[in-house]
Amino acid sequence: MSQPKVRIYRDCDLVYAAEARCPCGAGMAYVRGGTDEPGGGRYWDCADILTGRAVDSGKPGSVMHTGRAPFVFYEIKSEGQPSACGLTTRPAGSKPALRARIWDKVCDVRNAVTETVEAIWDRE
Ligand SMILES: [Zn+2]
Numbered sequence: 001m002s003q004p005k006v007r008i009y010r011d012c013d014l015v016y017a018a019e020a021r022c023p024c025g026a027g028m029a030y031v032r033g034g035t036d037e038p039g040g041g042r043y044w045d046c047a048d049i050l051t052g053r054a055v056d057s058g059k060p061g062s063v064m065h066t067g068r069a070p071f072v073f074y075e076i077k078s079e080g081q082p083s084a085c086g087l088t089t090r091p092a093g094s095k096p097a098l099r100a101r102i103w104d105k106v107c108d109v110r111n112a113v114t115e116t117v118e119a120i121w122d123r124e
Contacts, residue, residue, distance in 0.1 A: 006053040007073065008050075009050045009051055010051065010086070011047070012094065013031060013032060014032065014043055014050060015031075015079065015080060016028070016029045016047065016078070016079045017029065017077065017079065018077040018079050018084035018087040018088060019087055020089070022046035022048065022049075022065050022066045022078045023063075023064055023065065024048060024063045026046050026047045026053070026054075027047045027090060028047065028076060028089065029044065029045065029090075030042060030043060030044050030071075030078075036072065042070070042071045043068040043069055043070045044066060044070075044071070044074055047090075047091075048120065049065055054068065074086045
């Protein structure tokens with residue numbers, strides 16, 4: 001399967017799925033904060049594709065990978081969700097960067113504020 005060219009990301013730039021894996025065995029992942037592509041596409045993709053570890057299709061040793069799974073159509077549990085209970089498909093030894101973990105907290109707070117404002121708005 002031909003994959004659109006993407007910037008090469010580091011493991012610490014990615015949020016990994018708790019359990020979902022590409023047929024190649026790598027974890028599914030998405031780029032924290034979205035990609036640089038037009039529209040800031042947010043989608044799940046094979047981590048080996050996103051990190052450039054995958055062998056280009058057509059070259060010796062290349063394997064089949066999943067296609068992109070846009071957020072709006074796919075419900076994949078991420079490693080960051082409390083219900084993931086620490087499960088992750090992240091390669092052993094790699095950790096999300098500190099700023100990534102802080103960003104997660106910022107998103108939590110932002111979501112909480114949005115929900116509160118909407119609840120108040122609905123009551124007015
Ligand atoms: Zn793959």
